[in-house]
Amino acid sequence: MQAYPGLYPVAPPQSAGPEPLMTSALAPPQVLTHAGFDALLAELKRSGHRLLGPIVRDDVVVYDDIESTADLPRGWTDVQDGGHYRLQRRGDDALFGYAVSAQSWKPFLHPPGQRLWSARMRGDAVQIQPEPPPSERMAFVGARACELHAIALMDRALLGTGPGDPYYRARRAQVFIIAVNCSVAGGTCFCDSMHAGPQVTAGFDLALTELSDQSPPVFLVHSGTTAGSAVLAAVPSAPANAAQIAAEQTILAHTRASMGRKISSTNLHDLLLGNLQHPSWTEVGERCLACGNCTMVCPTCMCTSVADVSDLSGERISRSRRWDSCYTSEFSYLHGGSVRHSTAARYRQWLTHKLATWHDQYGSSGCVGCGRCITWCPVGIDLTEQVRAIAAPPAG
Amino acid sequence: MRTVTRKSRLAVWKFASCDGCQLTLLDCEDDLLALAATVEIAYFPEAGPMNSGHYDVSLVEGSISTPAALEHIRAIRRRSTHLVAIGACATAGGIQALRNFADAAEFAAAVYPQPEYLRTLATSTPIAEHVPVDFELRGCPIDKQALLEVLAALQAGRQPVLPHHSVCIECKARSSACVMVSRGSACLGPVTQAGCGALCPAYGRGCYGCYGPQEAPNPAALSARLGALGVGAQTMRRLYRTFTAEAAAFRAESERHGA
Ligand code: SF4
Ligand code: SF4
Ligand code: SF4
Ligand code: SF4
Numbered sequence: 001m002q003a004y005p006g007l008y009p010v011a012p013p014q015s016a017g018p019e020p021l022m023t024s025a026l027a028p029p030q031v032l033t034h035a036g037f038d039a040l041l042a043e044l045k046r047s048g049h050r051l052l053g054p055i056v057r058d059d060v061v062v063y064d065d066i067e068s069t070a071d072l073p074r075g076w077t078d079v080q081d082g083g084h085y086r087l088q089r090r091g092d093d094a095l096f097g098y099a100v101s102a103q104s105w106k107p108f109l110h111p112p113g114q115r116l117w118s119a120r121m122r123g124d125a126v127q128i129q130p131e132p133p134p135s136e137r138m139a140f141v142g143a144r145a146c147e148l149h150a151i152a153l154m155d156r157a158l159l160g161t162g163p164g165d166p167y168y169r170a171r172r173a174q175v176f177i178i179a180v181n182c183s184v185a186g187g188t189c190f191c192d193s194m195h196a197g198p199q200v201t202a203g204f205d206l207a208l209t210e211l212s213d214q215s216p217p218v219f220l221v222h223s224g225t226t227a228g229s230a231v232l233a234a235v236p237s238a239p240a241n242a243a244q245i246a247a248e249q250t251i252l253a254h255t256r257a258s259m260g261r262k263i264s265s266t267n268l269h270d271l272l273l274g275n276l277q278h279p280s281w282t283e284v285g286e287r288c289l290a291c292g293n294c295t296m297v298c299p300t301c302m303c304t305s306v307a308d309v310s311d312l313s314g315e316r317i318s319r320s321r322r323w324d325s326c327y328t329s330e331f332s333y334l335h336g337g338s339v340r341h342s343t344a345a346r347y348r349q350w351l352t353h354k355l356a357t358w359h360d361q362y363g364s365s366g367c368v369g370c371g372r373c374i375t376w377c378p379v380g381i382d383l384t385e386q387v388r389a390i391a392a393p394p395a396g
Numbered sequence: 397m398r399t400v401t402r403k404s405r406l407a408v409w410k411f412a413s414c415d416g417c418q419l420t421l422l423d424c425e426d427d428l429l430a431l432a433a434t435v436e437i438a439y440f441p442e443a444g445p446m447n448s449g450h451y452d453v454s455l456v457e458g459s460i461s462t463p464a465a466l467e468h469i470r471a472i473r474r475r476s477t478h479l480v481a482i483g484a485c486a487t488a489g490g491i492q493a494l495r496n497f498a499d500a501a502e503f504a505a506a507v508y509p510q511p512e513y514l515r516t517l518a519t520s521t522p523i524a525e526h527v528p529v530d531f532e533l534r535g536c537p538i539d540k541q542a543l544l545e546v547l548a549a550l551q552a553g554r555q556p557v558l559p560h561h562s563v564c565i566e567c568k569a570r571s572s573a574c575v576m577v578s579r580g581s582a583c584l585g586p587v588t589q590a591g592c593g594a595l596c597p598a599y600g601r602g603c604y605g606c607y608g609p610q611e612a613p614n615p616a617a618l619s620a621r622l623g624a625l626g627v628g629a630q631t632m633r634r635l636y637r638t639f640t641a642e643a644a645a646f647r648a649e650s651e652r653h654g655a
Binding site: 107293329 | 427430431433434435544545547548549551552554557560561562564565568569570571572573574576577578579583585586587600610611612614617618620621
C-alpha cells in the first residue's frame with residue numbers, strides 16, 4: 001500500500017475492547033431450543049441487563065427493548081436494494097431470518113446526542129457540573145458479524161490508546177453480546193468482500209446459528225467468553241451433534257453465495273486516492289442529495305459536533321455533542337466558509353475516508369459491507385457501483 | 397459570559413399569516429416566566445395594547461403582500477436592532493405565495509364582491525426580499541424551543557444553535573423508519589431544512605417541506621427518484637409548492653415540472 005500523504009498518524013491495529021474476547025473454537029457448541037433461548041434471555045434480564053434486540057416497527061426491523069423471544073421478528077425477512085426496503089413473510093418461524101436491521105447498535109453505544117457538562121452562574125462564581133457516564137448494562141441480542149467488526153472499529157477509534165471517550169467506554173464495557181451467524185444475505189450486503197462476515201469469529205459472548213429447518217427449530221450456540229459460558233450453563237442446553245455442526249457451515253456457505261453486492265477490496269486505497277479528479281465524482285455529486293442518511297446508518301460513522309447553549313437568563317450553560325455528518329456544511333466550516341463546498345467533494349470525502357484513508361488512520365478499512373448506506377440512501381446511491389465506476393478505464 | 401443588565405425590548409409584528417407562529421410565543425408556558433424576567437414584551441397585538449419606541453428584537457411573522465405592508469416593514473427595520481423573521485410566511489412567502497404562480501387579480505375577483513377596494517400586491521414575498529433580516533426561523537409553525545433558543549442566543553450575543561442540514565439527519569437521530577425507502581412514499585425531507593425533529597416521518601408521512609430548503613438542496617435529484625416511484629408532474633409541482641413555494645430552490649424545481 002502506497003503511503004498517502006495525509007495528515008493522519010498511523011495507529012497500529014490493536015484490539016482496544018474493554019475485555020479480550022475469544023474466538024469460537026474454544027468450547028464445543030451446545031444446542032438450545034426456543035424455550036432454552038427464552039430462559040437465557042430471562043437469565044440476562046435477571047442479572048440486570050437491559051435486553052435489546054430486533055423488533056418490527058413501522059414495517060422495518062429495528063433494534064429496541066425486548067422482553068423475550070415473543071418480541072423478535074418471527075417469520076419475517078427483508079428485501080433490500082438501493083433506496084428500497086420491504087419486509088416479507090418467510091413461511092417459517094425463524095427469529096433471525098432477516099438480513100440486516102435498519103440501524104446498527106451504534107445509537108446504544110454512541111447515542112445521537114450526549115450532554116458533556118453543564119454550568120451555572122451564581123453571582124461571579126461558575127459551578128461546573130460534569131455529566132456522569134451512564135452505568136447501564138445492556139445485552140445486544142442478534143448482533144451480526146459485520147456489526148461486531150463495526151464495534152471493533154469504533155473501539156479502536158473511541159477507546160484507542162489514549163483516555164478515549166468516557167461515555168463510549170462506560171456503555172461498551174458493560175455490553176453482553178449474543179451474536180448470530182447470518183442465514184441469509186441481504187440484497188445490499190457485501191460483508192464477504194470486506195472480510196467482515198457472514199460468520200462471526202470474534203467479539204461476542206455467545207454466538208448462535210439458527211437451524212430453523214430442524215423440527216423443533218434450534219440454535220447452535222458457541223461461547224466466546226467466560227461470561228458467555230456462565231450464562232449458557234445456567235439454562236438447559238444439550239451438546240450439538242455432528243449433523244448440527246455441519247449444518248452451520250452449509251448455512252454460512254449459502255449465505256456467502258447469496259451476497260447481494262460485492263466490491264473488489266484489493267487496494268481500494270490506491271485506486272481511490274489515485275483518482276481524486278475522476279469525472280465520476282462529479283457525476284455522483286449531481287445525484288447525491290447531501291442528506292446524510294448514509295452516514296447516519298453507517299455502523300462506523302461516528303463523527304460528532306459539539307455546541308454550547310445558554311438559557312434565557314444566561315445563568316445556565318450546557319455543552320453537548322451530537323452526531324454530525326461530512327455531508328453538512330458546518331462539518332467542514334473553517335474561518336470564512338466550508339472547505340468542502342460542493343456535494344461531490346462531500347461524497348468523495350465520505351467514500352475515500354471509509355475505504356481508503358481509514359487504512360492510514362486505523363490500519364484497516366472503515367467499511368464492513370453491511371449495505372445500509374445503499375439501502376437507506378433515498379436515491380439509492382451505491383458505493384460498490386461508485387468503486388466500479390472509478391476502476392473502469394476512462395470512457396472514450 | 398455576559399450577565400443580563402437590563403431587559404431587552406421585544407416586539408412581535410404580523411403581516412400576511414395565520415398567527416400560528418406568534419402564538420408559539422404564548423405557548424412557551426413553562427418558559428414564559430423566564431422570558432418575562434429577561435425580556436420586556438413591548439409590542440404584541442396578540443397579547444395586549446401597543447407601545448412605541450425602539451426594539452432590541454423584532455419578531456416578524458407573515459409575508460409582504462400589500463403596498464402598506466411594504467412601507468410598514470421598512471419602518472419596523474428602522475426601529476429594530478435585531479429583526480428575526482419567523483415562520484414559513486416570513487421566510488418563504490407562505491401558502492399565500494401560491495398567488496405568485498397565478499393571477500392575483502383573478503383570485504380577488506373570484507373571492508370578493510367588490511375587488512376594486514382591495515389594495516394588494518401581485519405577489520406574496522418573504523421579509524428578506526425587502527429589508528435585511530438578522531435571522532430566519534423556519535417552520536409552519538415555528539418550533540417553540542427553537543424560538544427560545546434564538547431569544548437566548550440574542551440575549552447572550554452568540555449564534556443560535558439550530559440546524560441548516562436536511563430533515564433526514566433528525567429522522568435518523570430519532571430512529572424513524574424512512575417512509576421513502578420502506579414504503580415508497582414521497583418525502584421532501586432530503587431537500588428540507590431540519591428543525592422540526594422530523595415530525596411528519598415519525599407519523600408515517602413524508603415531509604411537506606414546511607421548513608423550506610436545506611443549506612445544499614438538490615431537488616432535481618430527488619424529483620428523479622420521486623418520478624421513478626410514480627409521482628407525476630402535477631403532484632411534483634404541488635409538492636414543492638405547499639408551504640414554502642417562494643423559496644428559490646423549491647420554486648425553480650416546481651417550475652421544471654410545468655407552469
Ligand atoms: S460504508 Fe455502507 S456498507 Fe460500509 S459499513 Fe458503512 S453503511 Fe455499511
Ligand atoms: S449518498 Fe445517498 S444517503 Fe448519502 S448523502 Fe448522498 S443521497 Fe444522501
Ligand atoms: S423519511 Fe424522509 S426525512 Fe426521513 S430519512 Fe426518509 S427521506 Fe429523509
Ligand atoms: S417533517 Fe417536513 S412538513 Fe413535517 S413538520 Fe418537519 S419540515 Fe414540516
